Amino acid sequence: MDLAFLYPLYERSGPWASVYVDLSRHAEDTPHERELTAQAVGRELAGQGADEPTCRAVTEAVDGLAHSTDPHGRAVFARAGEVLLDPPLARPPGGTLARWAPLPHVAPLLELAGEDPLCLVAYVDRRGADFELRSAVGSREAGSVTAQPWPLHRTATADWSERHFQLRVENTWESNAGEIADALAACQDEVRADLLILVGEQRECRAVHERLPQRLTDRVVEADHGIGSRLLDEEVEQARAEHVRRRAEAELGRFLAARSPDAEGRAGAVEGVPALVEAAREHRIDELLVRPDGPDTHREVWIGEAPDQVAVRRTDLKTLGEPRPWPTRADDAVIRSVVATDAAALSVTPATGTHEDTPAGGLGALLRWR
Template structure:
């Protein structure tokens, strides 16, 4: 996950209110239910010690969602009476929740907003194709291509004229498939799609796939549906989740390989809170790997005003010359450090259990920029 969009959260000191709210349920009672949710979460923040101006800002932001048709949910981060960031979620949270802490509680975003593969669905037939963009927030048409229209159908007879006609059919199919592949390649570049899903008859799907650039090989998925059918949301979601799982597994495999020391005894990965804090202070983290339900994610560490100032113990910060310090969750403190140093982060929760068993010690790890 690219964390750059979180920069506004670390341009001001805390404390911070962090709220995650589900907007996936839509009934005639939804506006009233969301009004009650806004009141309840604002009251919960107040009980946690949040100032009234910030409680009011959060409540107002939640009230504005009363008639929202957003399919999943919203995160809200506020301080000093102002909502600083309110990104939409790609998945609904398990429950509505509110936090009041020295740092914004951003770790849930890795699962709720971090992995949202963008898909282009290409509905292919012998005459052309229509392209549809799919994300967790919905769908939209993103273009089409029309190839040569005649001739496009085979015949079953075997005289010379019919064989000549069939040759023209083959040429037309190949021409159309090439045009579709070229247009789909351009569409992928423009949308930066993570997945290309081909829908249509076997022959048409295969012919188009063969003509796509090699760089797109790992992005292509074929859906075994008939020509003209619209791909079901369940089919797209299945392909998206498989993409997320494979990505998590690849990052874990990279971590496991980097964890092995080189001939000089240096490793390209770190795990465990003490080692990660040291790497964060030295700006050596290239990508954080986090399992949100792990024990180390909730572990208390100490932070100073500067993102470089974090330590396992409060006394360590004083040794570093930091006069002011606050307790914080390890995952949130490491994410702050990752954001300001341009590192990425990924949740390894979607990976298969067999791979997660070898996950970083305590559930927190990192690939390093240098050993």
């Protein structure tokens, strides 16, 4: 997950209100329920010690979602009476969470908004293709391509032999498939889609697939269900979920290989809070791997004003020059350091079926250098 969008949260000091609102239920009484949720969130934050202007700002922001059509949910981050960020979620949070803490509680975003593969769906027929972008929060048109209109069907004519005409039909379709593949590749270059899903007759989709650049072939899925099928949406979601699983497995595999020391005893990955904190202070984290249910994610660490001021013990931070350390969650403290150094972060939950305890404690990292 690229965490650059979180920069505004670390340009100002805390404390912070962090709220995750579930918007996945849509019924006649939903607006009233969401108004009640907004009031409850304000009371919860006040009970945790949040200032009145921030409680009011968050209450108004959540109340403003009463008629929202967001399919899953939204996160709200606020301080000093101002909402600084309210990103949509790619998955429902399973309820409403409100927290008041020295740092914004962004760790849930790794699961709720992190891996949201962008799909470029191509509805293919012999006349061209229509393109559509799909993500967890909706879809939109992404252009189309119209290929050669004539001839497209095998029909006997008085002017040519049937064999000649059939060859001309095949030549036209081969050319059209190439044009569609070129347009699809150009669209992918522009939107940077993670997956390409081809929808249409099997033979036509296969012809387009075969003409795509080699760099895209491992991103292509040929849908079994055609245009207009009610099962197509399910198939797209399955493709997205499979992409997330493969990505998590690949990164977890890299981590498992890198944590073994080399001939000089140096490892390319670390796990556990003490080693992770040291790597964060030295700006060595290249990618943070998080298992959100791990016991170390909510372990207490100490932080200062600067992102690299993080320590396991309060006295260690004073040694680093921070006179007033604050306690906070380990996952949020390390993520702040990751954002400051332009590193990435990933939830490995989709890949932990056979590695339930990896990384140890739920926190690990691939390093920039051994």
